[in-house]
Amino acid sequence: MIENLSGECGMGRRRKQVVKIVRRTLPELYLCPRCGKNTVKAGISKSTSKATVICSSCNLRSSFDATRNMVPVDAYCVFVDQHYSQGSQEETEVA
Numbered sequence: 001m002i003e004n005l006s007g008e009c010g011m012g013r014r015r016k017q018v019v020k021i022v023r024r025t026l027p028e029l030y031l032c033p034r035c036g037k038n039t040v041k042a043g044i045s046k047s048t049s050k051a052t053v054i055c056s057s058c059n060l061r062s063s064f065d066a067t068r069n070m071v072p073v074d075a076y077c078v079f080v081d082q083h084y085s086q087g088s089q090e091e092t093e094v095a
């Protein structure tokens with residue numbers, strides 16, 4: 001069983017040269033829950049353990065305590081949650 005599997009794998013797959021993905025120098029941008037643009041920046045300060053999320057388009061922003069293993073995507077998720085929980089009480093329609 002195991003021999004068969006490994007043999008199949010060795011025959012079927014040739015090693016391909018892995019293309020290195022160049023890391024972008026620009027920070028990753030996320031979709032804004034308010035204005036719908038891809039202009040939200042999420043950052044985590046390791047020194048202060050604070051997460052800051054800001055939309056550069058509509059200036060929607062939030063900062064909160066970050067957990068130890070928090071990554072920007074997590075901060076963004078909290079930001080979106082906060083927006084929807086707050087936004088439902090405030091004005092939802094802007095003319």
Ligand SMILES: [Zn+2]
Pocket residue numbers: 032033034035036037039055056057058059060
């Ligand atoms: Zn926005």
